[in-house]
Amino acid sequence: MADQKKVPISPISRRAILAGGAALGASLFLPKGLRAQDFPTDQINTTGLAVTDDTVQVGILHSISGTMSISETGSVQAEKLAIEQINAQGGVLGRKIETIQEDGASDWPTFAEKARKLLVNDKVASVMGCWTSASRKAVLPVFEQHNGMLYYPTFYEGLEESPNVIYTGQEATQQIIAGLDWVAREKGAESFYLLGSDYIWPRTSNKIARKHIEDKLGGKVVGEEYYPLGHTQFNSVINKIRLKKPDVIYAIVVGGSNVAFYKQLKAAGIDMTEEAPLLLTISVTEDEIRGIGGENIEGAYACMKYFQSLENENNQEFVAAFKEMWGDDMVIGDVTQAAYLGPWLWKAAVEKAGSFDVDKVREASPGIELASAPEGYVKIHENHHLWSKTRVGHALADGQYEVVFETADLVEPDPFPEGYQ
Amino acid sequence: MTKTSFLTRSEAVGLAILALIIFVAFPVMLDDFRLNLFGKYLSYAFVAIGLVLCWGAGGILSLGQGVFFGLGGYCMAMFLKLEASTPEATAIQSTPGIPDFMDWNQISALPIWWQPFNSFAFTLIAIFVVPAAFAFVIGYAMFRRRVSGVYFAIITQAIAAIATILIVGQQGYTGGVNGITDLRTLMGWDIRPDGAKTVLYFVNAILLFGCLVVAMAIRKSKFGRVLVAMRDAEDRVRFSGYDVASFKIFIFCVGAMMAAVGGAMFTLQVGFMSPTIVGIVPSIEMVIFCAVGGRHSLMGAVYGALLVNWAKTTFSESFPELWLFGLGALFIAVVMAFPNGLAGLFDDYIKPRLRGWRQTPATAPQPAE
Secondary structure, three states: OOOOOOOOOOOOOHHHHHOOHHHHHHOOOOOOOOOHHHOOHHHHOOOOOOEOOOEEEEEEEEOOOOOOHHHHHHHHHHHHHHHHHHHHOOOEOOEEEEEEEEEOOOOHHHHHHHHHHHHHHOOOOOEEEOOOHHHHHHHHHHHHHHOOOEEEOOOEOOOOOOOOEEEOOOEHHHHHHHHHHHHHHHHOOOEEEEEEEOOHHHHHHHHHHHHHHHHHOOOEEEEEEEEOOOOOOOHHHHHHHHHHOOOEEEEEOOOOHHHHHHHHHHHOOOOHHHOOOEEEEOOOOHHHHHHHOHHHHOOOEEEEOOOOOOOOHHHHHHHHHHHHHHOOOOOOOHHHHHHHHHHHHHHHHHHHHOOOOHHHHHHHOOOOEEOOOOOOOEEEOOOOEEEEOOEEEEEOOOOOEEEEEEOOOOEOOOOOOOOOO | OOOOOOOOHHHHHHHHHHHHHHHHHHHHHOOHHHHHHHHHHHHHHHHHHHHHHHHHHOOOOOOOHHHHHHHHHHHHHHHHHHHHOOOOOOOOOOOOOOOHHHHHOOOOOOOHHHHHHHOHHHHHHHHHHHHHHHHHHHHHHHHOOOOOHHHHHHHHHHHHHHHHHHHHHOHHHHOHHHOEOOOOEEOOEEOOOHHHHHHHHHHHHHHHHHHHHHHHHHHHOHHHHHHHHHHHOHHHHHHOOOOHHHHHHHHHHHHHHHHHHHHHHHHHHHOOEOHHHOOHHHHHHHHHHHHHHOOOOHHHHHHHHHHHHHHHHHHHHHOOOOHHHHHHHHHHHHHHHOOOHHHHHHHHHHHHHOOOOOOOOOOOOOOOO
């Protein structure tokens, strides 16, 4: 515990220290002064992973070229930050993490190729990576065949529960239901217009949203539409929205289409600050707002688990450390924060298991807690997703969200929701 | 016309060297992982060979070969996906027994046009017939109207874009952006272990040589000569009484079928198929393989596909942040310094130094493109 001053994020939250010895004893993040020699390499690595007496290799697999690089860069930065902080504290089981970074190049076959390279040739102990569902689907058989461990950061559609993946972002029900409940309760919303980009995540999410609106909230869906990825002409749907006058526009538009969508909404005279209709999105993080422009989305609401403006000590330290490492003009979105959790969750699981073996790490993972997460306390569920709180943010003109609501309790992850299929 | 034997001596030597590299050197020198990667590269070589026939010999530049590659790949993927989607394996779905992505898109029965893909024989036929039929329709519509050159290239590029949008948009039937993933077995044979990948590598290599030989035969035939004549002076050929459009349609269909075989082998070796391999960018990359290898050389196309993909992998592994610049420099260097690609480099610098090399009449004057 001696030399922790320089580490931007302490593995023990200060509250835990204040809580006294009992809490510390229970904390998984008690720095036991783990020394490599206490853990002979041949005992903690029985499957031939790239672990030496002083180092352990971990893969980072994101797109740093191609269309997805804008989104994935934040994840790479967060993962590197976490790994640097872990190393500054002495590494994992006394071993420093060395990273092997590969470029998925926004191309799914390349992702599969690089995943195989990391697992088969480099024998990395775990991989932090992927962003789109398509890239995850492409690498999944590779991870299952070669028994690797992937920490996947993006909020996604669910319908998956692989023994070889820890999902550090929210699955669809976690993100959607709390937000809809909030808007119905606080804003009295009854009619919804669903729209999104045309692929699996928006479609599955809207399917869940529609079921919840119709079955649980007793509201009605007055329209549901999809547009191809990269679509930039939203005038027709904006006209339909004006005609149908829904209480809420529920938007799951992704990528570059967002810029066109919000600018055209504003140009069409729909002022989101008037909340008639109110706009609720689950796809626009602070990262996307940089492209959209804060003035174009001011007044909209977003529902996810993390906002950069969260006021807690963990987050303030995280934001400061992130900006120190990557520059003051950086913004941090939901996925970036989820990516930051990956290396920490892996470290915790390895140290709980006392081994780098993937099978033992998998066994140790359910129940792992992370009190130091920027979003606040999280815990790994049996189904490899995280228990986490869901929050609603109100978009400000400066590109940040003001948190207006958060669930009282952690929301249970439910990747195969009954009654929503 | 002088009588030529099927293979000249230099061609026979060239084929033998290529066979030695692909059948002996790679399997001996590379580990399982790398060998599988080279298998993937070689599946692109099918497209490049087809492009040498269409573009190098026939003067038809297609920027949409990814579509045919994709058609072959999707046919194979549909068969494999149906095999993987047994009612037992998909028991958690609302409708067991259909591919998982259909279930996610609220489709509750297998579409009619998917059903024949339960049969492997049908799938094999479809891999050839579907792309050929599609190429025939495009070719008929374009060449009969005497659309050629850049206009044809632009139209094929548009078709590649349309194909991607269609596949992405119809995700309930095609798997959308994700593609058709998680393919496991081919007629009960697990295609995922290293041993199976090695077998697939050799199957791929044998098919590739089959394609090479067919392509050589076409080039050597009277038909091949008419093709070259058409490329260099289309009107003269037409005025000599040849039906130019039919020749073009035929060679375009052949190129499409070759691309489709490559696509099917790609699916088997990589384990999934997705629209990222169908669109404009991969289609242009395929033309680059051909250009780097030398668009007039069939064997050059194989080397081109190998070199470019190997460079892509190696650069991106060594310099993940900068590799695209390295690849760009390679393309610029090739186009600036060796407009006829590796094959041109070989012809200009290496061949004259080889003593006793018999002069072969490679290709005559360059097309004016």
